[in-house]
Amino acid sequence: MMEGQTFLQSAVAEKLENHFVEARMHGDTHPEFAAFAQELVHTKALPVYVIVPANSDLDFTSESFDPTKVRILSRLDGALGAKFEGFLQAGLDAQ
Numbered sequence: 598m599m600e601g602q603t604f605l606q607s608a609v610a611e612k613l614e615n616h617f618v619e620a621r622m623h624g625d626t627h628p629e630f631a632a633f634a635q636e637l638v639h640t641k642a643l644p645v646y647v648i649v650p651a652n653s654d655l656d657f658t659s660e661s662f663d664p665t666k667v668r669i670l671s672r673l674d675g676a677l678g679a680k681f682e683g684f685l686q687a688g689l690d691a692q
Contacts, residue, residue, distance in 0.1 A: 645674050649667055
């Protein structure tokens with residue numbers, strides 16, 4: 598599995614463990630998550646990884662939720678590989 602190989606790389610694992618909280622949404626098995634992802638990142642492509650500030654309001658079930666107000670610090674579409682560490686670093690740098 599590509600994620601397992603990527604997430605276990607020492608540089609990636611260190612950043613994930615010390616700087617991030619993972620929230621995973623499987624839009625391929627949960628239609629409500631697919632709709633949320635479409636609103637937030639404007640694509641149906643999978644996977645899409647995004648980094649948002651910790652104080653982001655991501656309650657997409659709330660009537661007041663506005664996906665245009667969610668600040669995306671970093672985004673990576675598609676395969677992981679070597680690009681993932683750069684994606685994480687871009688998110689950290691954007692804070």
